[in-house]
Structure formats: C-alpha cells, structure tokens
Amino acid sequence: METLWEQRYALRTQNMKGSTIRELLKLTQSPDVISFAGGMPAPEIFPINEFSEASTRVFKEHGQQALQYGTTDGYLPLREMIARHTNKYGINVTADNIMITNGSQQALDLIGKIFINPGDRILVENPTYLGALQAWSTYNAQFVTVPSDQDGIQVEHLEKALRAGPKFMYVLPNFQNPTGVTIPLERRKLLVELADKYGVPIIEDDPYGQLRFEGEHIPAVEVLDDQMRNDNGCCYTGNVIYLSTFSKILAPGIRIAWVVATPEIIQKLVMAKQGADLHSPTFNQILTYEVARHGFITEHVKTIIRVYRERRDIMLEELEKNMPPNTKWTHPQGGLFLWVTLPEEINTTDLLIRAVEKKVAFVPGSSFHPLGGGENTMRLNFSNAKPDMIRLGVQRLAEAIRENLK
Numbered sequence: 001m002e003t004l005w006e007q008r009y010a011l012r013t014q015n016m017k018g019s020t021i022r023e024l025l026k027l028t029q030s031p032d033v034i035s036f037a038g039g040m041p042a043p044e045i046f047p048i049n050e051f052s053e054a055s056t057r058v059f060k061e062h063g064q065q066a067l068q069y070g071t072t073d074g075y076l077p078l079r080e081m082i083a084r085h086t087n088k089y090g091i092n093v094t095a096d097n098i099m100i101t102n103g104s105q106q107a108l109d110l111i112g113k114i115f116i117n118p119g120d121r122i123l124v125e126n127p128t129y130l131g132a133l134q135a136w137s138t139y140n141a142q143f144v145t146v147p148s149d150q151d152g153i154q155v156e157h158l159e160k161a162l163r164a165g166p167k168f169m170y171v172l173p174n175f176q177n178p179t180g181v182t183i184p185l186e187r188r189k190l191l192v193e194l195a196d197k198y199g200v201p202i203i204e205d206d207p208y209g210q211l212r213f214e215g216e217h218i219p220a221v222e223v224l225d226d227q228m229r230n231d232n233g234c235c236y237t238g239n240v241i242y243l244s245t246f247s248k249i250l251a252p253g254i255r256i257a258w259v260v261a262t263p264e265i266i267q268k269l270v271m272a273k274q275g276a277d278l279h280s281p282t283f284n285q286i287l288t289y290e291v292a293r294h295g296f297i298t299e300h301v302k303t304i305i306r307v308y309r310e311r312r313d314i315m316l317e318e319l320e321k322n323m324p325p326n327t328k329w330t331h332p333q334g335g336l337f338l339w340v341t342l343p344e345e346i347n348t349t350d351l352l353i354r355a356v357e358k359k360v361a362f363v364p365g366s367s368f369h370p371l372g373g374g375e376n377t378m379r380l381n382f383s384n385a386k387p388d389m390i391r392l393g394v395q396r397l398a399e400a401i402r403e404n405l406k
C-alpha cells in the first residue's frame, strides 16, 4: 500500500534512478565472485596498527575534544598540515584555503549545491567519474562532454564545448577514474589556457595523484593555473577548486578528504556543509592527523605503489595472454583502474550477465558516459583482488567474452 510519502518526492529525485547495472553489481558481492568492479583499495595493507596506536593516543591526549562537536571547516592542525603539503607544490595556501569533507564525494555534492542551478551545463571528460555524474544530476545539471584518448581529455575538442558556456569544467588529470589515463603536461597547460580564455573555472579531482607507479610527477592543473596567473603574492586566487582524499592513501572508511579553494569559496562550502552534517567526525579528523603527522603517508604510499604496480602488471599480462583480437586496453601509470575497449559487436552490459555467471565482475563502460555510448567498453579495478585472483578473474572474463563473440 502507498504511504502518504509516495506522491511527495521532490522533482530532483526523478534523476535518482536505479540502474540495471547497479542491480547486476549487487550480485557480485558474494565471496566466490572475483570483482574488478568496485574502486576498493587492498584491505590487507590498511595500516591497522598505526590507526590502532594513534586512536589510543587520540583518546588519551585529545579524548574530550575528539568526542565533542567541531568546527565545520575541520580540525585546524589537519588543515594546516594539508596546507603545508599543498605549499610544497608551489601554491601559496593557508588553512583558510582548506575544508575537510566526508570523502571527496561530499565535496562534489557540496559543489553541486553551491554552484549548480537546474539546467546548468557542466563540462566533463567522456567517460568520467560516475559519482560526480550522480552528485550533479541531482541538481539537474546538463552534461557537455569532451572525448578523451590515451592522454585524457582531447583539448582539440575542448573549445567547442567551452563555447557552450559551461558553468565549470570537471577534470581528473591523474590515472583517471574510469580509464586510468593521465593528462600530459602540455595538454594540461593548453587546458588551463583555454579555460582561462573562455572564463570557465575548473574542478580538479585528484584522489590518485600520489599513487604513481612510474614516470615523473606532473604538476596539478591548479598549480599550472596559479603559475599562469602569477599574481598571487600572498594567497591562492586561482580559478581551480582542487579535491583530494585520504581514501586511497590511508583508508576510505574514515571518510576524510579535503578541498583547496579560495577562502571565499571555502566559506560558501562551509555554509553548505553546515546544512548537510555540521562537520566531519572530529574523532576521525584527529585520528587522521595523528596517523599522518610524522610523515607516515610518504612511507605507506610506497607500500601501496609496490602492491598495486604488481597487480596492474599481472592484469596487463593476463589481458595480453587471454583477450581476443581487436581488444584494446589502457596502460595506467598509477591509480586503481584500467579501461578495456572490446570489439564493437560486444555490449558489456549483456556481457556482465554472462561474466557474473562465471563469477567475475566489472563495471560496463556505458555507466561513465553521461550522454550514452561506450557500450563495448568496461572498467577493471586491479587494486582489490590478490594476484592469483586477478589471473583467474581475467581468464574467466576472457572466456565470457569469447562465448559472447560466438
């Protein structure tokens, strides 16, 4: 029977649809399915001892503060630590430029809340991070897409999209989710120049930047934008809002991430966050600070890189051995994902049904294309499954594909 609520949903909930793919992916949670679907870190290298020791310290030394309400912008020593980290890359910021959020996912939502009016156009790479599409669809955003290749967003197609007058542009320059590709320096520079020419601000989402397995670090879009402007004697005044998170370098369960922006934007985000949750958990923020404060992350990231690099290599090797002809995949230099393009005649949503029967899962690529397309593509995660499971999983996947081709 219908309750009184059924007819009272706000119009914006019309964009909160379930999907076939999400239903299918629910089936992949059983333990005998090898899942390349989620974006989960390897749990066996979570720094459990460090968290455990730090949490004893937090209770002993900051117990009352840790269990009390906190400020909306976040725990000051943590914000100061993040500001010092950001300054190392040449951007002049203080704690006033930083806000702590419940994961970068909340930052995406709050950005939608303060910037998107119904019908506003948002420029995104195609394909792009599904969580951003979900967050901003709720605010009735319209997406304008720019195709990407093995070097990320294709700047030669950018001008046309910029002329459509987007409210802002959303880019993931390092080891992109879903494709794993990285935007090279020259493309980043062009992107920043074009955005400046057309007066379009940039959201830079960078959860994976520190997880580089090979090659040189490339300056963030925010750094390049700042250098181009070169007018900030004292503090950051650029057109980029930068997001990053402790999810992939410590643990996603703590839900602690950060935004770097001008103090004016931070103030607006703070007001939006007040209405959402008052603040991120004080205990988790102090805990994160205590774990990170003596340089632990720099050391820990080395372990993560070693483990993920090995898993990426195994996945690449197995793809090479098992995939049918006319199949391509990306070779990510870091991060958690790679992207497979299958022969045109394969629809990966149909393939997922067969794959789940064979006890292997992935995310069909169409999910990451806001305007449709990408039906023959898929995202594979290589951080979560152990090496033997990656081998077996790719073999099962290849079998499913071969059967599908028949």
Ligand SMILES: Cc1ncc(COP(=O)(O)O)c(C=O)c1O
Pocket: 039, 102, 103, 104, 105, 106, 129, 131, 172, 177, 205, 207, 244, 245, 246, 247, 252, 256, 257
């Ligand atoms: C590109 C991107 N942005 C944001 C997020 C959300 O991360 P968080 O755990 O910080 O909410 C993810 C998570 O996988 C991501 O891939």
